[in-house]
Amino acid sequence: MKTRINILALMFWMSFNVHAQEIIPIDTTNWNISARAYILENYRGADAIYLQGGSITLKDVEFLNGTIEYDIFLKEEQAFPGVYFRGSLESGNAEQFYIRPHQSGNPDANQAAPTTQGITAWQLYFGPRYSFPYEYTYDDWTHVKIAVNNDQAQVFLDYSETPNLSWNLFHESKKGSLAFTGGNNSGMHIANISIDHTTPELVDFKPIERKPIENLIEEWEISDKFSEEMLNDPSDLGSVIRERRWQGVINAEEGTAANISRIQKLRDGAPGNTVLAKVTIVSDSDQIKLFEFGYSDRVVAILNDKPIYWGNNRWRSRDYRYLGTIGLFDGIYLDLKKGRNELIMAISEDFGGWLITGRFKDQSGIKIK
Numbered sequence: 001m002k003t004r005i006n007i008l009a010l011m012f013w014m015s016f017n018v019h020a021q022e023i024i025p026i027d028t029t030n031w032n033i034s035a036r037a038y039i040l041e042n043y044r045g046a047d048a049i050y051l052q053g054g055s056i057t058l059k060d061v062e063f064l065n066g067t068i069e070y071d072i073f074l075k076e077e078q079a080f081p082g083v084y085f086r087g088s089l090e091s092g093n094a095e096q097f098y099i100r101p102h103q104s105g106n107p108d109a110n111q112a113a114p115t116t117q118g119i120t121a122w123q124l125y126f127g128p129r130y131s132f133p134y135e136y137t138y139d140d141w142t143h144v145k146i147a148v149n150n151d152q153a154q155v156f157l158d159y160s161e162t163p164n165l166s167w168n169l170f171h172e173s174k175k176g177s178l179a180f181t182g183g184n185n186s187g188m189h190i191a192n193i194s195i196d197h198t199t200p201e202l203v204d205f206k207p208i209e210r211k212p213i214e215n216l217i218e219e220w221e222i223s224d225k226f227s228e229e230m231l232n233d234p235s236d237l238g239s240v241i242r243e244r245r246w247q248g249v250i251n252a253e254e255g256t257a258a259n260i261s262r263i264q265k266l267r268d269g270a271p272g273n274t275v276l277a278k279v280t281i282v283s284d285s286d287q288i289k290l291f292e293f294g295y296s297d298r299v300v301a302i303l304n305d306k307p308i309y310w311g312n313n314r315w316r317s318r319d320y321r322y323l324g325t326i327g328l329f330d331g332i333y334l335d336l337k338k339g340r341n342e343l344i345m346a347i348s349e350d351f352g353g354w355l356i357t358g359r360f361k362d363q364s365g366i367k368i369k
Contacts, residue, residue, distance in 0.1 A: 022195045024058065031056040037187070044141065046071065048191035051182025055084075056190075062175035065148050065199040070180065071141040073189040074101040081188050083146065084115065086169075086176035092118035092265065093171050097146055097155055098181070104136040112155070114170035117265040121353030123296050123315075123325045124257050129208045132165050141191070147200040154202055166207045212255020213328065215359045217279055217368055219249050220345075222263050225272035228348040231300050238305045241344060244276055257294065257326045257357035266349055274348040277356045280369040281343055283336040287365060292328040293345070293358035300346040303334055315352050326355045336366070 024030050026040060026049045035054025042048070049056065063085050072081055082098025094115040103109045110132065113125040122130075134157060136142060145156040147163075150173045154163035178195070182188045223244035230240050250258045264275055283289075293301075294313070301309035309332050315324040334343065347356050360366060 024193050030059055032059055043189045046191035048189040050187050050189050052187030053185055055179050055181045057177055057179040063178045064175040067196040067200050068146045069194045070190060071143050071192040074136050074138055074142055076138045078102040079183040081182050084179045087179060088176050095169050096120060101136055105133055107131060107133050109134045112167045116259060116261040118267050119261045119354060121259055123353035124259060124355055126325050129210050130167060147202060149199055149202050152202055152205055163203055166205045168207055210254050215361055215363055216252050216255060217358050218252050220258050220277040220356055221249050222247050222260060223276035225264055226274055227272050228274045231346055234307045237302055237307055257355045260354035274346055277345045277347055279343050281341040282367045283338055283341060284365040285338050287336050289334050289336055289360055290331055291334050291358060291360060292331045294326045294328055295347055296324055296326055296353045296355040297350050298348040301332060302344040304341055308332060314350060324352060326357055
């Protein structure tokens, strides 16, 4: 009788465990596959997909909290394989973690970042708060485990008992889609995908803090989207400004920069890759003030309808290793008039983060509105 009870208990435990840790076969029954090319095959002892230039999205299942695990066979080349979770096709928002196999051992060997209206702003979410150095292997599977609990997440590589990275998630905690991306043109193998929908207890959750920039402009008013070519004639910028419709205000995030994608969608089918970001400066007198700023990807600075600066901060715009990350790396001396002055930054974006930031280190004699 005791043996029978033990067998029943074991069967119940096995049934519960299989339900909790859902093993998902990689096939067209369970996954929507969108790729330049793919092969379903047994590779290095695992049923896998060789995914080239695309993604696989889990059908009919939404993910909120739980544990995502998978294996990936990395190549020593530039690629960004990873996972999107809590995705929304309607908003273009998702949480994301991906690997940079070509940066093995470097501080940016991987990346946690949100996708906001279709843009992954890694040029804002960078540094040890969102990446960690890791030596990858290229002759065996790399195991990835991501634990998600409401607004917090952790990643564990190669069965580590302690988290390699802990970070705070970016979007509201809502159920969404789950998708995996492989390599670029040459492709990579992904295998052994499993999902446990049980909310995990996070281990030693200690995200790295980021020091905020002092005297940062906290709010920018953002215009509608328009074509960058409209900035080509510097004598006509006044009319470009007057034609704009102002969409609302965005706030600086993490004491670093404002993410324009919070309010504008770059790739929505409508033409244009540029917006105006505006602040008003009220000066006590005629004076010259140093304005430190950063942007992504390109900028035209306009003070009181007059262009005063043009710059390019795009990825690889300055040398082949240049990342274009956001910071106070540029500065201009503003010739402020007594009273109200309007500073407008026309920001054009390609990819990597649609961003604006700035400050007056010396705020004496001025007020920002």
